[in-house]
Amino acid sequence: MDVRITRRATLLGGASLAAGALAAPSIAQNAPIRLGGLTTLEGPFATGGQDAYRCVQMELERVNHTVGGRRIEFVRESSNAQADVALARARKLIEQDNVDIILGPLSGAEGIALRDYSRTLTGKTIVNGSSGASDTTLRNPSPNFFRFSTDGTQWMAGLGKHVHQTMGIREVAVTAGDYAFPYAQVFGFNLEFCRLGGRTTHYWAPLGTTDFTSQIAQINRSNAGAVVVVHGGTDGLAFMTQYAQAGGSKPLIGGSIMADQTMLSARGPHRRVMVDMISGGPIADVIDDPTWNDFVARYRRRWANEGGFTSPSIHAVNYATNLYGILHALKAVNGDLSSNQQPFQHALAAAEITAPTGAAVKLDHNRQAISDIFLNKIEERGSTAQVVAFGRTRAVNQTLGLPEQQFLTLGSPSRDNTGCIAS
Amino acid sequence: MDLAATIVLNGLTLAALYFIVASGFSLIFGLMRVVNMAHGAMYLVAGYVGYSVFEPLYDHDLWYAWYAGLAAGVAFAAVFGALVQVLLLGWMQGQELRQALVTIGLSIVVADQLLAMYGGTPRQFFAPDAIFGSTRVPGIGGYPTFRLVQIGVAVAVGVGLWLLLNRTKLGMMIRAGVDDRQMLGACGVNVPLVGVAVFSLGAALAGLGGIIGATAQPLAMGADGRFLLISLVVVIVGGMGSVTGTALGAVLIGLAEQIGQAMFPTYSVVLTFVIMVVVLALRPQGILGRA
Structure with missing residues (x-):
């Protein structure tokens, strides 16, 4: 059988193609907005990633x-806290799942990888997780x-x-994960502590370390x-458990x-040593704020x-905060993602929102949040340990002032x- | 000085855990030529199954909670290993690449099923007070008792394996099977059944490692990959299929990891692999491996 292409058929085909192209924008306006989620459902932060999706789902259900008259389709993707994996999954979201916006990632180095990836994209937006x-x-x-969301340095405000002024401690041992996020946290802590004359000794360990006993032996013998413990996920749990077992x-x-x-919800001897621990961060379990209590x-x-x-x-709260930013901007532009998302991105940059914690959030000229940071203490309340906010620094910017x-x-x-x- | 002693003891106790896990891997490889890439998955599955038994009993403050979890985890891993050999690997005997790929696939399926069932929250076993507190060690002071127990368990596993392989009829059959399967079959031995026994034993050792490991360190997703990698490194360094070699490899890697952590934390991971590279370059069959 031979296929003959007649002139009439070609003209018809061409006309229908042109009509399709012309009709495309109006179809796109009614099509759902595709929001790609990227978080860690594998690896050391699997628990946090799982909880992040809980809050994203809850807020989307709400x-x-x-938003803006358009449906949001949420596409879930997962990484394992490694930058290369996050990048591969982000590519998959953009290239195969055709998402308009990515909400993620969860971990420090992943964020830098996705920031660099976002620069190669046009008409797509990545909002941090x-x-x-x-x-x-x-x-x-x-x-x-x-x-x-605020960054690791801001969280230590x-x-x-x-530690220096109220607790009167002049020398600390800092044990931290050897990657981007703990660097930022340690930097934020030291900036204040050393400026006041404090001294620090650092003990680094690669992400994924689960046996800290030798490091703990050194710390326990130091002056x-x-x-200061800046580990997360299973690494943090391992450190605390072994610190408790070593009689720290x-x-x-x-x-x-x-x-x-x-x-705190994991069981074990670590909970004994963690009571009374002081920390800083963008949330606490108990914050005296109606928005937070409602959330x-x-x-x-x-x-x-x-x-x-x-x-x-x-x-979870950081993902929710960033989702609020997206929803706020989508509402402001009525769900319009045309013109390479320019109007949407302008709306994002200008957004002023209230985070689930009740903290006011606005962005600086680098599109980075300026928001409130809490000083927290872990207290035993009933049979559970809770993180209770006892101080609040308002409008902390990325350079800590x-x-x-x-x-x-x-x-x-x-x-x-x-x-x-020291200065 | 006591710091140095502590670090060495830490290295040895960590090595004990590595030995328990890697011995099963080494056994399966040495005797059946199967690179069991699902060894880590067996560690993980035993840990989680053991935990399901352990937790309700622990909630009731029953003293045998940990032992029950241990027994359940090891038994489950043994049955799981036997099933893997019977259902999957038995009928592709001798096709090493195919078996390796099948076990990789299996480990991914198992890990994802565990994640779906148990979620990402890290879990940890608490051993009975008798072995979970702190013991005074001369020259060091207070030291976690459980880490000393790890050494005891490792020694027991090592001696037990050696006796089994060298002093029992089953051991004789296993060793004969390594050298000449056909001749062993001709002597009237059910060779596939011997294979199932070996695989089951190897998996049970992974399971034992899973419970001991999950008592010493948190049990979470990702532990499977970590312990598979460690088993590979230990076995490559020590020599494939040699119990003594596995012990030696475990001690080297355990010590390297702890000394590295104390002296140059950033590069401690590299040290492990440097040892592996040196061994592979100078003695590819492993320190005590048969050429």
């Missing part, structure tokens, strides 16, 4: 998966990358000062008056992802019977640039 490396938005920021008795200062329900109540109602924590985790130029000259946080500069 708006009935609709919970990743908290400061350089993601501070140095070489990408116009397509937005972060409504007020902590170094509290440090307190231990120095006061503990926690990084932001230590004092979290992902840690926690909704979370409990929705997830109590489906494996939820007693209180949403830090990652230093002029941006001065902050930038300090260099990027790294294991060799810990922010411990």
